Amino acid sequence: MRGHFITFEGGEGSGKSTHAAALAERIRARGREVVLTREPGGSPGAEIIRHILLSGIAKPMGAETETILFAAARDDHVRTTIAPALAAGKWVICDRFIDSTRVYQGTLGKVDGKLIRGLERVTVGAAMPELTFLLDVPATVGLARAKSRRGAGTADRFESESVEFHEQLRQAFLELAVHEPKRIVVIDGRAPREVVAERIWQAVERRLLDDQTRVAEAVTP
Numbered sequence: 145m146r147g148h149f150i151t152f153e154g155g156e157g158s159g160k161s162t163h164a165a166a167l168a169e170r171i172r173a174r175g176r177e178v179v180l181t182r183e184p185g186g187s188p189g190a191e192i193i194r195h196i197l198l199s200g201i202a203k204p205m206g207a208e209t210e211t212i213l214f215a216a217a218r219d220d221h222v223r224t225t226i227a228p229a230l231a232a233g234k235w236v237i238c239d240r241f242i243d244s245t246r247v248y249q250g251t252l253g254k255v256d257g258k259l260i261r262g263l264e265r266v267t268v269g270a271a272m273p274e275l276t277f278l279l280d281v282p283a284t285v286g287l288a289r290a291k292s293r294r295g296a297g298t299a300d301r302f303e304s305e306s307v308e309f310h311e312q313l314r315q316a317f318l319e320l321a322v323h324e325p326k327r328i329v330v331i332d333g334r335a336p337r338e339v340v341a342e343r344i345w346q347a348v349e350r351r352l353l354d355d356q357t358r359v360a361e362a363v364t365p
């Protein structure tokens with residue numbers, strides 16, 4: 145039996161972590177087992193690579209090296225966390241996945257699409273997300289939220305890029321959604337938290353919770 149795989153994508157501060165966690169709670173409340181995870185990271189080996197990437201140590205080595213490091217982290221994450229959970233029939237919710245590489249390293253980092261797709265085939269294999277929520281907010285809104293949440297802490301490798309960089313990211317994510325409308329659902333992340341959460345839940349109910357489950361829930365007092 146295979147579980148369900150959902151990813152959250154979008155710019156910095158768009159609400160991915162907030163809504164990934166909220167969705168996990170809501171699905172758990174329906175009695176399902178959920179693995180809530182993130183990228184880069186999500187497994188012990190990948191968390192070490194996360195530190196290398198987000199500290200900026202790898203930046204001078206160039207965007208291709210960073211792409212390979214993201215792929216190495218993803219390979220460990222998929223093999224040790226995501227694939228076993230899906231095989232056990234669990235739901236997996238991941239904060240960022242392949243679309244972040246396509247956009248940050250591909251569109252913005254100008255890394256050859258062939259390399260990105262090749263690494264994707266090797267690392268992801270059959271563990272492709274069925275549903276991806278793209279939380280869309282203007283770059284200025286997302287960066288302001290990320291800054292206020294960070295407080296006195298320093299911005300990481302990508303957060304410290306310019307507003308123009310982040311606005312281009314936003315457009316690149318939206319473009320991906322145009323090409324994969326079945327998988328990628330765009331949600332206006334500027335809406336109040338409860339509204340965003342409800343829109344996400346409606347899509348999950350419609351697409352992934354089967355009819356039988358809904359019937360069972362409807363008759364449960």
Ligand code: T5A
Binds near residue numbers: 155198214
């Ligand atoms: N990266 C990652 C790549 O370059 N390539 C890749 O392949 C991968 C996988 C990861 C970095 O790595 C890069 C992209 C990233 O730069 P990260 O530390 O994991 O970095 O950070 P992000 O994924 O960018 O996540 P953030 O933590 O910055 O933002 P989130 O998760 O989108 O936002 P969240 O939920 O923490 O919310 C931010 C604040 O806004 C509030 C929240 O309470 C919080 O304070 N908020 C709202 N406020 C008002 N209205 C709403 N609707 C709100 N929703 C949330």
